[in-house]
C-alpha cells in the first residue's frame with residue numbers, strides 16, 4: 519500500500535532521512551518509533567508528500583506520488599488522511615464545520631454533505647457535539663473530531679503523527695480503540711509515529727525503529743492493549759505504587 523524506495527530528505531547539508539526503503543502492506547497498523555530527532559515525523563510527512571524528498575520514490579496505492587503534478591497530487595491525497603498531536607482543528611469553526619471543510623475542499627456533493635459529516639461524527643461517538651467549538655472539547659474529543667475529519671473522504675491510508683502524545687493514558691486507550699475500529703471496519707492502512715512504546719505495542723502489527731534518519735530495525739508485533747484499562751483513582755494509586763518504594767503521604 520505504501521512503498522518508499524531509497525528516500526532521502528536533506529535540510530541544508532544534513533540528511534534528516536537517509537536512503538530509506540520500506541514497504542507497508544494494505545490493512546496493516548504500522549508503527550514508527552525512535553528517539554527525538556530520529557526522523558519519524560519527517561518520514562511520515564514524506565508519505566503524503568507534505569515533505570518532498572530530495573531523492574527516491576514514494577508510491578501509495580500504486581500511484582507514484584513523486585511523479586505527480588500538483589493537481590494530481592491533490593487528488594491522490596484525498597485517499598490519505600492525517601491526524602496530528604495537537605489536533606489542528608480550526609478554532610473558530612464548529613465540530614460540524616471542521617469535518618465539513620475537508621469534504622468541501624474535495625468538492626463532495628453539497629446535498630450529501632450533512633449526512634456524511636453526521637455519519638463520521640457518529641462513528642467517533644461525537645454526534646451530540648456538532649455545534650460545539652474546539653475550545654469546548656477535551657483533548658480526546660478534539661482528536662476524535664480530527665479522526666472524523668480525516669475519515670470523511672474515505673481514505674485508504676491514515677497517517678498519525680504522535681496522535682496520543684497530548685493525552686492521558688486512559689484517553690490514549692480510547693483513541694487507540696477508535697483507530698483500531700477504523701482499521702477493522704474500513705480496512706484503512708494506518709501508520710503511527712510515536713515515541714510512546716506502550717502505544718506501539720498496543721496496536722501495531724509491525725514497527726520500524728528509526729535512528730539518525732535511517733531504519734535501525736523492523737519488528738513484527740503481537741499487539742496487546744497496554745493502555746486505557748482503567749481511569750479510576752484506585753488504578754492511578756496502584757500504578758504509582760506498583761514498583762514499590764512509595765509511601766502514602
Ligand SMILES: Nc1ncnc2c1ncn2[C@@H]1O[C@H](COP(=O)(O)OP(=O)(O)OP(=O)(O)O)[C@@H](O)[C@H]1O
Pocket residue numbers: 529534552553554555556557558559560561713
Ligand atoms: N523544516 C526543517 N528544517 C530543518 N531541519 C529540520 C526540519 N524538520 C526537521 N528537521 C530536522 O530533521 C531531524 C528529524 O526531525 P523529525 O521531526 O522528523 O524527528 P522526530 O523523530 O519526529 O523527532 P520528535 O520525536 O522530536 O518529533 C531533526 O534533527 C530535525 O531538527
